[in-house]
Amino acid sequence: MNILVIEDDEGLRTCIAKFLALKGHQVNAVGDGVTGLHLAVVNSYDAIVLDLSLPGIDGLDVCARIRSDASKDTPVLMLTGRSSLDDKLAGFDTGADDYMVKPIELEELLARLTALSKRVKAQPPQTVLKVGDLSLNLDTLEAKRANQQISLTPIALRILETLMQNAPHVVKREQLEKAIWQKKPPSSNSLQTHIHYLRDVIDKPFDKPLLHTVHGIGYRMSDATDSC
Numbered sequence: 001m002n003i004l005v006i007e008d009d010e011g012l013r014t015c016i017a018k019f020l021a022l023k024g025h026q027v028n029a030v031g032d033g034v035t036g037l038h039l040a041v042v043n044s045y046d047a048i049v050l051d052l053s054l055p056g057i058d059g060l061d062v063c064a065r066i067r068s069d070a071s072k073d074t075p076v077l078m079l080t081g082r083s084s085l086d087d088k089l090a091g092f093d094t095g096a097d098d099y100m101v102k103p104i105e106l107e108e109l110l111a112r113l114t115a116l117s118k119r120v121k122a123q124p125p126q127t128v129l130k131v132g133d134l135s136l137n138l139d140t141l142e143a144k145r146a147n148q149q150i151s152l153t154p155i156a157l158r159i160l161e162t163l164m165q166n167a168p169h170v171v172k173r174e175q176l177e178k179a180i181w182q183k184k185p186p187s188s189n190s191l192q193t194h195i196h197y198l199r200d201v202i203d204k205p206f207d208k209p210l211l212h213t214v215h216g217i218g219y220r221m222s223d224a225t226d227s228c
Contacts, residue, residue, distance in 0.1 A: 001046035001117055005029040006036030006062065007079065008054050012102075016049060019106045033057030041070040046117040049109070052080035052091065060094045067095035067151075075116035075154060079104065085193060092197040097154045098186070099193070108186075115182055120154055129164040132210050132223030134202060136164055145202055155180060156198045159191075160221075163211070168222035170214045195219060 003020055007013040008031045017029040028043070030036050033054040040048055040062070048066075052059040059078060066072050078096040080087065088099050098112050129136045134145040141157055143150040152160065162179045163171055177191055195211070203209045212220050 001113065002026045002044070003028075003047050003049065003113065004036065004039055004043070004045045005049045006031075006033065006040075006054065006059070007049065007051040008032065009051070016106065016109065020110065023110060031055075033059065033062045037062045037065055040066050040072065040074065045074050046120075047075045047077065047113040049113070050076050050078050050096070052078055052082065052087070060090060063091070063096050064094040073120065073154065075113070075120050077109070077112055077116065085196070088193050089197055089200070092153055092156070092194065093200075095151075095153055099190075100186075112181075112186070116154070119158060119180075129161065129167075131164055131167045131221045132208070133206075134164075134210055134221075136160055143202070145206060148205075150201055152198070152201060155194055156201070159194055159198055160202070163219060163221040166220075168220055168224060170218050170220045172218040174218075176218065 003025055005013055005016050005027060007016065010031060013029050013031060017027045020027045028039055030039065034056040037057060050059045050063060054062065063076050063078070066074065066076065075097045076095060077098045077100060078091045079100050079102060081102045083101045091099055097116055100109060100112070127138050129138065136143045138161060143152055143157070143160065158180050159176060162176060173191060199211050203211055210221055210223060212222055214220060
């Protein structure tokens with residue numbers, strides 16, 4: 001993989017870069033948001049490791065500009081010392097795909113980057129999924145509800161795709177985690193964080209919820225009024 005590391009802590013930045021290089025990957029490592037954003041825009045990377053707190057431009061702004069200004073879907077894994085749900089949701093809202101709280105395990109970091117890169121490269125089937133007034137085009141990765149376009153991170157798209165493919169049936173938590181993270185699921189609350197973000201985007205701006213929690217089991221997409 002060709003990986004960009006944007007981290008202002010020189011020790012951690014060097015450690016990550018050396019580890020990834022030893023594993024056979026190409027790495028560019030920089031310590032500020034301005035340089036990192038420039039490299040992310042002008043080059044093609046398989047994944048980006050992005051620190052939340054950066055000099056010049058912080059990680060949230062860098063991620064938002066990669067998505068909006070440069071229209072790039074390069075997977076972004078955000079690193080931070082902040083572990084609150086609000087901080088995580090802020091990262092996902094700007095377009096981050098995954099989130100690791102420091103201190104990190106390098107092997108886990110590489111596993112997550114590999115999984116993110118593989119999912120983005122996978123070719124989806126050419127079809128459109130629909131639940132109620134929500135549609136997801138798996139060819140263009142375009143999501144719409146009530147004819148309004150919805151911007152989603154790659155992980156949120158994968159969750160939505162899995163739920164819509166199985167609608168209106170319940171998808172167990174374990175099934176979702178396997179579909180998203182394969183054999184290396186992250187911390188126990190990661191799925192809940194992504195579901196929370198997905199619900200904020202596809203349900204809260206509209207009158208009727210489509211994403212339903214089946215407590216103790218999993219989640220389902222349904223337009224029915226009697227959903228749990």
